[in-house]
Amino acid sequence: MDLTAKNFNSMAAQITQLKAENRFLKLKLQAVLGKLFGKSSEKISPDQLMLAFGVDSVDPETPAAEAEVEEVASSRKKRKHKPLSERIPADLPVEEVVIEPEEVLADPEAFKRIGEEVTEELDVVPTKFFKRRIVRPKYVRKADRSLPPVVAPAPKRIIENSYASAGLLANIVLGKYVDHLPLYRQAQINKTRFGVEISRQTMADWMYRLAQMLAMIYEAMREEIRSSTYLQIDETPVRYQNPGSGKCGQGYLWPYHAPGKTVFFEWHTGRASECLDKTLNGFKGIVQSDGYSAYGAYKKRHPQAQIEYAACWAHARRKFHEARNESPFAAQMLLEIQGLYKIEADLRDNPKLDRRVVRQEKSVPILQRIGLQLRAEQAVHRPKSQTGKAIGYTLNLWDKLLLYTEHAQMEIDNNLVENAIRPTAIGKKNWLFFGSADAGHSSAIHYTLLETCRKLGINPNEYLRDILPRLPHMTNRTAKDYTPATWKASRENQ
Known part of the structure; x- marks a missing residue:
């Protein structure tokens, strides 16, 4: 074809325009996908996705980023604040303060009350420490003073030879595993705010010994997991200190979640399929997990296991x-x-x-x-x-x-069990690692009880204060009556 200078210039201009449009579309696609799929969210709007591939709906003179900002801003909903009465529990104690006008106080007989105006505020009483002195009077029989004195038996300590009450232990457990406060920070707070000195080492020993006593309830919760027919399983890495080496090893918390029932954490210093043996032994049903090979390896090692595996769309x-x-x-x-x-x-x-x-x-x-x-x-x-x-x-x-x-x-996915891991992820940012492999197992016990309380809507402070005094009298046979699920059911039936 014979191209004149005019035709050549026209085609060159068209090519330049097409290149510019192509560059515009690429930039627009990147802007939209960046807005839709940035780190903050994996959600996607169909309307915004269509904008990423079409140009007719957007003015070419408008920068892509500006168009996206306007669309996102217009779709943002304003948050409505609920009144205070709807945001606080109805059963909170009420302290009423009545403020009378000066004129009425000066001459009350001259006025008649016709109503009132009420405003509310929320207050809090800080934690306070106190000593509980347990007095057991001694008596002697007047008729025969030679007989041994009569005195009431001493109540059993939750932790033998310690001065820690149920309330104090619950406060430390909740501080570390719910509020994510390392023990050294709790020790600082206790001393600076309340003048009470409890060393980090003492609290760590209490947490370890308390976990040993809670192990009966923990094992009863393992049976709750085994008796379900549908489990979600995941694993999350947590470093632990190797005593004497000065180095940290890599361990894992394995959460098992029976939706609507129990969350069970198991601690292992590895990630092999053998880590599944103890809890999945005897389980019959569906296990939902990611594509990690350990789950398939468990099935190969236990071909008779009546387990069907499901994957996670998330x-x-x-x-x-x-x-x-x-x-x-x-x-x-x-x-x-x-x-x-x-x-x-x-x-x-x-x-x-x-x-x-x-x-x-x-x-x-x-x-x-x-x-x-x-x-x-x-x-x-x-x-x-x-x-x-x-x-x-x-x-x-x-x-x-x-x-x-x-x-x-x-x-559809494993998000419920991943949500159960979040408290451990937040905690890791503060306490960084477990002090030892044994501390990992102790923490798994505490997380099991507290995360199950959260899932079931149980006040963990109320739960711990009720069950901890029972621990010295608890047996493997009665422990099943104090799992969070059973404890909640018994409260609801009262």
Whole structure:
């Protein structure tokens, strides 16, 4: 074709314009995906995703980042503050202060009360220490003074040969494992605010010895886990100190969660499949976890175990989230997965619906579509690319990812057990590591009781103050009556 200078210049201008539009679209896609899939969230809006791939809906003269900021700002909802009466428990004690006008106080007979104006404020009484003096009077029989004196038996100490009461022990346990205060900080607070000196070493010894006594309840909770039919399992790393070496080893807390019932933490200095042996021995049902190989290895070592494995959609979603800047297909998969989570949100809002029926009707078609798209795209992306890894991970666990649609009691992901790990993650930032491997086991016992209390809506302070005085009289046979789940049920039946 004979190109004149005019035609050449026209085509060059078109090429320049197309390059500019292409650059604009790439920048726009990066801006939108960065806004949608930044570190703060894995959530995605379908409308915003469509903006990432289309230009007709956005003015080319408007910078992409500015358009996104305006959209996000317009969609942000203002938080409404509840009145104080709705934010505090109704059973809190009330201290009433009546303020009379000066004129009325000066001449009360001249006035008649016609009503009142009421305002409320919330106050707090700081923790206070006090000594409890236990007095046991001695008596002698007047008729026969030669007989031994009569005196009431001394109450058994929770921790033998210590002065720690149930209230003090509960305060230390809650401080470390709920409020994430290291023992050295608790020692400082006790001394500077209350003038009470309790060394960190003393408190550490109390926590260890108390855990030994709570082990009976802990083992009863292991049986609660074994008797369930659906478990969520995860593991989280925690460093521990090797006494004498001056170095820290890598250990793991393994949380087992029976949704709606019990959270059980087990401590191990490794991450091998043998760590599952003690708790899963005798369990029959579904185990939901990530794709870590230890779970499959356990099944190979115990081929007779009546366990069916399920995978976690949150882990699969995270893989595509990590690939969000690499390919539009990853963003497309995130949108599809969001459709699955929207169905789960609707089910939570409507608990009377049959979850299995709804999932079969609504979730299965989405899953079938996702499966077709994954298999079609698998050959397009390099296996070692982020998108290729996400596709491979999801397809390798595909049957296990579908299992939740067959069982109403199952969750779509393992987020409930991951939420149970969060207190340990916050604690690690403050106390950094366990003082020894034995301290790891003690902490697992404390976390088991306290995290189960949190899950069941139990006031942990009330629970500990009730059960700790019972420990010296408790047996392996009666311990099952004091697990948080049983304790709560007995309180509700009173």
